[in-house]
Amino acid sequence: MSELRQNLATREWVIIATERASKPMDFANPAAKAPVAEREANCPFCPVHEAITGPELFAVRPEGGRPDTPSWRLRVVPNKFPALTPSPTCAILPQRLKEGPYLRMDGCGHHEVIVEHPRHDQTLAGMTVEEVRLILESYWHRHHQLASDCNNHLMTIFRNYGEKAGASLRHPHSQLITTGIVPLHIRTRLYEAQRYFDDVGTCAYCDILRHEMKSKERLILENDGYAVFAPYASGTPYEMWVMPKRHRASFGDLPQEELGAWAEALQGALARLAKLLNDPDYNYVLQTSPYPLAAVPFYHWHLVIIPHLKTKRAGFEIGSGISINIVSPEAAARALRETL
Ligand SMILES: [Zn+2]
Numbered sequence: 001m002s003e004l005r006q007n008l009a010t011r012e013w014v015i016i017a018t019e020r021a022s023k024p025m026d027f028a029n030p031a032a033k034a035p036v037a038e039r040e041a042n043c044p045f046c047p048v049h050e051a052i053t054g055p056e057l058f059a060v061r062p063e064g065g066r067p068d069t070p071s072w073r074l075r076v077v078p079n080k081f082p083a084l085t086p087s088p089t090c091a092i093l094p095q096r097l098k099e100g101p102y103l104r105m106d107g108c109g110h111h112e113v114i115v116e117h118p119r120h121d122q123t124l125a126g127m128t129v130e131e132v133r134l135i136l137e138s139y140w141h142r143h144h145q146l147a148s149d150c151n152n153h154l155m156t157i158f159r160n161y162g163e164k165a166g167a168s169l170r171h172p173h174s175q176l177i178t179t180g181i182v183p184l185h186i187r188t189r190l191y192e193a194q195r196y197f198d199d200v201g202t203c204a205y206c207d208i209l210r211h212e213m214k215s216k217e218r219l220i221l222e223n224d225g226y227a228v229f230a231p232y233a234s235g236t237p238y239e240m241w242v243m244p245k246r247h248r249a250s251f252g253d254l255p256q257e258e259l260g261a262w263a264e265a266l267q268g269a270l271a272r273l274a275k276l277l278n279d280p281d282y283n284y285v286l287q288t289s290p291y292p293l294a295a296v297p298f299y300h301w302h303l304v305i306i307p308h309l310k311t312k313r314a315g316f317e318i319g320s321g322i323s324i325n326i327v328s329p330e331a332a333a334r335a336l337r338e339t340l
């Protein structure tokens with residue numbers, strides 16, 4: 001019999017309706033990704049194409065190396081096709097404008113690409129922990145640097161890996177977008193976390209983490225600073241949360257020396273996923289508090305990994321907002337834990 005489960009932090013329900021005798025191989029990517037070369041002549045992110053991407057905003061390169069030249073290990077550049085752009089009109093607070101009964105604003109914000117590695121054929125699961133740490137450090141630096149723009153209320157950092165996850169380029173990269181608004185579903189999540197804190201007096205995410213580390217039923221891996229687990233109310237098969245053990249609402253408040261343990265946990269989670277399910281497409285999203293709520297006691301930053309397997313959101317999910325997950329988080333965690 002299927003069951004409904006509630007996410008303790010958001011109060012959202014999901015349906016866990018496991019398919020009979022499904023094995024991880026039933027969800028594995030059916031075909032390996034086509035092999036690609038170490039360099040690609042048409043790729044704007046490959047070295048020696050630095051002029052195509054526009055001036056770099058942040059980079060890791062050997063001492064003395066000039067900006068926008070090869071020899072970099074990582075670059076952050078403006079997105080060529082930005083969803084939002086910083087513009088002179090954004091220097092003053094963007095105005096809400098009425099258009100008949102409707103409301104509109106100029107599309108102010110920052111949309112940047114983190115080119116994670118010089119090699120076109122590299123994957124995050126295949127990188128060293130140090131290479132992953134550099135990626136996380138670039139997120140951290142840009143989060144700090146863009147905090148000075150008072151129009152940035154929220155930074156969304158995400159990685160689309162593979163076509164099903166929305167990636168148009170194979171070269172390893174992730175993106176960030178800042179917005180001057182905090183969208184409704186994030187406001188709801190913050191409200192529910194605050195409501196839990198009001199009732200119970202603790203952070204819902206700290207309570208989830210404490211329970212998962214104690215029960216170990218859905219725990220996949222852990223190190224000194226982080227735990228990776230399949231959430232109790234996973235909305236999709238093999239969903240994973242990478243959660244810091246220390247409570248902080250904003251990942252921007254993370255001391256730089258804790259980035260290494262985060263990189264180790266994230267790389268370990270993605271390497272397991274790639275091995276178990278034959279390198280599937282996935283999205284990951286960093287869930288962190290909006291800038292003005294950096295230090296609240298009720299929210300807890302974490303990173304969510306959503307693989308794209310053979311399941312699709314269909315009419316019921318779109319209509320009700322309730323996900324149907326056909327792999328129990330316990331089975332997913334067991335399989336991921338036993339991989340490697
Ligand atoms: Zn490339």
Ligand SMILES: [Zn+2]
Pocket residue numbers: 203204205206207246247248298299300
């Ligand atoms: Zn917490």
